[in-house]
Amino acid sequence: MSRTSTLSDVARRAGVHQATASRALNPASRHLVNHATAERVLAAARELGYVPNAIARGLRTSRTGTVGVIIPDLMNPLFPPIVRGIEDVLAQEGYTALLANTDNDEQRERALFESLVTRRVDGFIVATARRTHPLLDEAARRGLKVVLVYRGTDRTDFCAVTADDWLGITLATEHLIELGHRRIGHLAGPQDVYTGSIRARSFNEALRSHDQDVPAEHIVVCDAYSEAAGVSGTRRLLDQAPDLTAIVAANDLLALGACDVLRERGLRCPDQVSVTGFNDMPFADKFDPPLTTVRVPHYDLGAEAGRLLLDQLTRSGPHPTKRLSLTPTLIKRGSTAPPSIREAPSTHGPA
Amino acid sequence: MSRTSTLSDVARRAGVHQATASRALNPASRHLVNHATAERVLAAARELGYVPNAIARGLRTSRTGTVGVIIPDLMNPLFPPIVRGIEDVLAQEGYTALLANTDNDEQRERALFESLVTRRVDGFIVATARRTHPLLDEAARRGLKVVLVYRGTDRTDFCAVTADDWLGITLATEHLIELGHRRIGHLAGPQDVYTGSIRARSFNEALRSHDQDVPAEHIVVCDAYSEAAGVSGTRRLLDQAPDLTAIVAANDLLALGACDVLRERGLRCPDQVSVTGFNDMPFADKFDPPLTTVRVPHYDLGAEAGRLLLDQLTRSGPHPTKRLSLTPTLIKRGSTAPPSIREAPSTHGPA
DNA sequence: CCTCGGCCTGCAATCGATTGTCGGATCACC
DNA sequence: GGTGATCCGACAATCGATTGCAGGCCGAGG
Numbered sequence: 224m225s226r227t228s229t230l231s232d233v234a235r236r237a238g239v240h241q242a243t244a245s246r247a248l249n250p251a252s253r254h255l256v257n258h259a260t261a262e263r264v265l266a267a268a269r270e271l272g273y274v275p276n277a278i279a280r281g282l283r284t285s286r287t288g289t290v291g292v293i294i295p296d297l298m299n300p301l302f303p304p305i306v307r308g309i310e311d312v313l314a315q316e317g318y319t320a321l322l323a324n325t326d327n328d329e330q331r332e333r334a335l336f337e338s339l340v341t342r343r344v345d346g347f348i349v350a351t352a353r354r355t356h357p358l359l360d361e362a363a364r365r366g367l368k369v370v371l372v373y374r375g376t377d378r379t380d381f382c383a384v385t386a387d388d389w390l391g392i393t394l395a396t397e398h399l400i401e402l403g404h405r406r407i408g409h410l411a412g413p414q415d416v417y418t419g420s421i422r423a424r425s426f427n428e429a430l431r432s433h434d435q436d437v438p439a440e441h442i443v444v445c446d447a448y449s450e451a452a453g454v455s456g457t458r459r460l461l462d463q464a465p466d467l468t469a470i471v472a473a474n475d476l477l478a479l480g481a482c483d484v485l486r487e488r489g490l491r492c493p494d495q496v497s498v499t500g501f502n503d504m505p506f507a508d509k510f511d512p513p514l515t516t517v518r519v520p521h522y523d524l525g526a527e528a529g530r531l532l533l534d535q536l537t538r539s540g541p542h543p544t545k546r547l548s549l550t551p552t553l554i555k556r557g558s559t560a561p562p563s564i565r566e567a568p569s570t571h572g573p574a
Numbered sequence: 575m576s577r578t579s580t581l582s583d584v585a586r587r588a589g590v591h592q593a594t595a596s597r598a599l600n601p602a603s604r605h606l607v608n609h610a611t612a613e614r615v616l617a618a619a620r621e622l623g624y625v626p627n628a629i630a631r632g633l634r635t636s637r638t639g640t641v642g643v644i645i646p647d648l649m650n651p652l653f654p655p656i657v658r659g660i661e662d663v664l665a666q667e668g669y670t671a672l673l674a675n676t677d678n679d680e681q682r683e684r685a686l687f688e689s690l691v692t693r694r695v696d697g698f699i700v701a702t703a704r705r706t707h708p709l710l711d712e713a714a715r716r717g718l719k720v721v722l723v724y725r726g727t728d729r730t731d732f733c734a735v736t737a738d739d740w741l742g743i744t745l746a747t748e749h750l751i752e753l754g755h756r757r758i759g760h761l762a763g764p765q766d767v768y769t770g771s772i773r774a775r776s777f778n779e780a781l782r783s784h785d786q787d788v789p790a791e792h793i794v795v796c797d798a799y800s801e802a803a804g805v806s807g808t809r810r811l812l813d814q815a816p817d818l819t820a821i822v823a824a825n826d827l828l829a830l831g832a833c834d835v836l837r838e839r840g841l842r843c844p845d846q847v848s849v850t851g852f853n854d855m856p857f858a859d860k861f862d863p864p865l866t867t868v869r870v871p872h873y874d875l876g877a878e879a880g881r882l883l884l885d886q887l888t889r890s891g892p893h894p895t896k897r898l899s900l901t902p903t904l905i906k907r908g909s910t911a912p913p914s915i916r917e918a919p920s921t922h923g924p925a
Numbered sequence: 926c927c928t929c930g931g932c933c934t935g936c937a938a939t940c941g942a943t944t945g946t947c948g949g950a951t952c953a954c955c
Numbered sequence: 956g957g958t959g960a961t962c963c964g965a966c967a968a969t970c971g972a973t974t975g976c977a978g979g980c981c982g983a984g985g
Contacts, residue, residue, distance in 0.1 A: 227716070230972060240935045245973060252974090257933060272716070277692045278632045279971035282940045287629065289693075297657060298856070303648045310675060319689055322673050324661060338670060341628045342640075365578070365623075479860060505649065509830060511862035581942060591965045596943060603944090608963060630941035633970045928985085936977080947966085955958085 228271040237267040244268075248275065281343065290532060291339035292320045294350040295327050299448070299476065300504045301521060302350065305372060308525025309348055316533055318345070325351050327447065332358060340365070346532045348525075352376040353415045368535045372528035373521075375417040375546075382535070384528040384547045388418050388501075389425040391517040391551040395471050395499040396429035398515070398553055402561045404469040404497065405435065410456050410481060411444045412473035419444075422473045422501070440464045445477055453480020461488065468496060468562040475500035475507055475516055482510075482558070493560035503554055512557035519551045579622040588618040595619075599626065632694065641883060642690035643671045645701040646678050650799070650827065651855045652872060653701065656723060659876025660699055667884055669696070676702050678798065683709060691716070697883045699876075703727040704766045719886045723879035724872075726768040726897075733886070735879040735898045739769050739852075740776040742868040742902040746822050746850040747780035749866070749904055753912045755820040755848065756786065761807050761832060762795045763824035770795075773824045773852070791815045796828055804831020812839065819847060819913040826851035826858055826867055833861075833909070844911035854905055863908035870902045 234244035239260060246252040247264035256264075267273075281287040290313055294302045310320050321344060325332035332351060336358055339347070346368035352359060354377045362369050363380065371383035399407050409426045412419030423442065430437050440463040445456040453472065457480055461467065472478035478500035485492045492498055492512055500507065500516035507514040527547055535542055585595035590611060597603040598615035607615075618624075632638040641664055645653045661671050672695060676683035683702060687709055690698070697719035703710060705728045713720050714731065722734035750758050760777045763770030774793065781788050791814040796807035804823065808831055812818065823829035829851030836843045843849055843863055851858065851867035858865040878898055886893055 229970095241972080242936075242974075243934055246934090249973085255933075260933080274688070274691050276633075276694060276971055278629055278638065278694050279940090280973075281629045282627075282633050282942090282971080283973045285940070297648070297654045300651060300856070303654065306648060307675065319672065319693070321670065324658065337625070340625050342670070343627060343629050479857075505651070506830075506857055506861070509861045510857070511860065511864075513862075580940095592942080593944075593966075594964050597964090600943085606963080611963080627941055630970090631943075633941080633972095634943045636970070926985100929983090931982095932980085934977105934979085936975105938975090939973085941970105943969085945966105945968090948964095950961100950963085952961085953959090955956105 237264045289344045291344040291347045293323045304521035305525035308522040309529045312529030370532040382531045386519040387548045388421045392422045392425035393429045394553040399469045407469045408441045408467040410472040410477045448474045450480045453477035457481040457484040475502045475504045497559040515556045515559040588615045640695045642695040642698045644674045655872035656876035659873040660880045663880030721883040733882045737870040738899045739772045743773045743776035744780045745904040750820045758820045759792045759818040761823040761828045799825045801831045804828035808832040808835040826853045826855045848910040866907045866910040
């Protein structure tokens with residue numbers, strides 16, 4: 224009802240100067256003011272329902288206590304846990320995250336970035352990095368504090384927290400090899416994104432190191448990490464390589480798309496074709512079939528990214544560029560099985 | 575690198591006073607300044623990479639262009655679409671959403687609310703409302719602009735956008751009745767939340783209007799909307815009413831928990847027990863079995879809430895309190911079927 | 926009684942943009 | 956050439972909190 228009260232309202236009520244009120248209210252400077260006076264100020268503040276104005280404070284101190292978090296899409300279930308990790312860590316130091324959904328749209332990303340810069344966030348956590356990314360170049364030029372999470376970039380001067388994608392795909396691929404699969408395809412993610420490119424390379428390398436060829440038609444690159452992209456990718460993949468017995472998808476949503484296509488073509492998973500995902504998104508264990516996938520500690524990725532950024536924000540001076548990699552684990556569920564009988568006349572078997 | 579440039583830097587470079595620069599930069603007041611001068615200012619701003627300081631502007635104008643969005647948990651897949659709807663609408667008018675995850679914790683909610691008030695958000699969209707809610711009382715006392723989304727409250731002086739929960743549960747319950755079920759249980763949500771209470775009352779009413787009794791042991795109240803709460807609730811429910819042939823869950827996560835327990839007890843869904851959910855959360859169609867549920871237009875809920883708030887923010891003067899209800903639809907999938915043979919002795923065995 | 930030092934507290938500048946008011950320049954017209 | 960209207964741009968106050976500096980008060984010590 225009554226207009227919100229300001230610092231000088233509090234000061235007047237407590238019978239002191241606003242400078243004194245300010246010092247009394249701020250725990251860090253409270254020792255500068257007489258105990259009894261401080262109590263009086265606190266009481267006055269309480270009575271008036273005083274809420275400090277972060278805007279005014281931010282203008283004076285040029286620190287807003289906010290961090291911009293840029294993610295591709297909140298509706299992709301892999302990101303909420305990351306956000307959660309970030310928020311939990313930042314909150315401990317009194318920082319607030321401003322979320323920006325880019326929807327994988329560069330225009331939109333640009334606009335949101337501008338808006339965050341305008342709002343003078345103290346730093347950024349970016350989950351939308353591409354291998355080469357003009358936005359990151361500009362952030363570097365402006366001297367902004369940026370930590371990358373989940374997706375890396377080609378530049379080496381940003382702190383980053385990622386999963387060990389290489390290892391993750393190796394685990395998935397070797398799992399299929401051990402089951403006896405010999406014709407394995409890969410549904411790759413967008414190659415301008417670090418995760419897409421490294422997972423594809425890892426897939427190749429895993430097969431090669433087991434003396435298996437990787438014909439070009441066994442790999443299809445999807446243009447997004449989405450179920451729809453997985454569907455069209457899998458259609459292409461099965462068209463050009465109909466005899467695959469297993470598919471390593473670069474991502475759970477792609478894997479889901481793959482399962483859709485298998486069903487559509489009357490192929491049973493895992494009996495006829497095995498599928499692996501990546502991320503272990505929430506509810507992946509509830510799917511039909513339950514998805515064998517690579518679990519990534521998303522929450523921890525976010526938390527570590529938050530910590531790295533807090534380091535930059537609170538400690539002064541130059542910082543070494545840290546790049547942290549967290550270890551994923553293979554979660555075996557129902558979408559993988561040995562290749563069906565037609566596959567194994569078992570004459571020249573595995574070594 | 576170089577410190578960010580300010581309005582007076584731009585003014586100096588363009589050879590004008592900062593007041594002029596300000597007017598030239600702001601589209602709304604640009605007509606007040608000579609066209610050629612305005613061009614010169616814009617050029618100077620571009621050259622310097624000038625980014626206006628929203629903090630300073632906010633201090634002067636006492637409008638921050640931000641809206642606080644309070645949700646219980648981003649990791650519950652029902653909320654991201656709501657958030658998305660809110661953000662899309664707000665963005666059109668240049669507003670930014672500040673997200674706050676309360677994690678259903680009142681302490682945490684309190685702290686986040688304070689933080690948002692401190693940051694002088696222009697308004698709030700609240701998805702954590704309980705039927706009686708001290709936070710809302712205080713918001714009203716402070717004269718804050720608040721729109722409720724998804725969950726209503728007992729107060730009638732807040733704008734709100736909700737789904738028609740009553741209708742939703744009626745649809746689900748009648749669907750089961752039509753399938754021939756006569757012993758239907760309800761996994762109710764927390765009763766201090768509007769959705770929990772109205773869905774339970776609707777369930778009762780739907781059965782009664784079909785001349786069916788609702789024995790007390792057919793209803794169990796869960797203490798949260800989570801899979802875990804659904805598991806323990808279902809255990810209790812089946813313990814006290816083992817002959818149920820169908821369960822109406824107040825929420826998809828509760829339904830998921832119910833399915834877990836059915837599996838754990840060797841009961842097949844839907845053959846022996848049918849289950850319905852509520853919300854049609856993402857991937858509900860991928861579950862095993864695919865979940866019959868009530869689809870709520872979450873995105874639209876968010877979008878409408880955003881619009882309602884924008885109305886309050888942009889138009890001045892008093893506003894009528896609008897309460898908007900969106901219509902849900904029943905999505906029939908694989909988790910519901912007619913009651914099994916033991917239930918209907920007249921007919922023949924399974925086909 | 927004077928001086929010195931240590932606590933507190935008040936004064937005032939400051940952060941950067943917005944905006945009401947006013948003065949000066951330009952031009953037209955008489 | 957003088958007067959008035961019109962338009963532009965400058966001046967300066969303002970938003971609310973923080974903070975360096977200075978000064979007042981008090982007690983202790985000489």
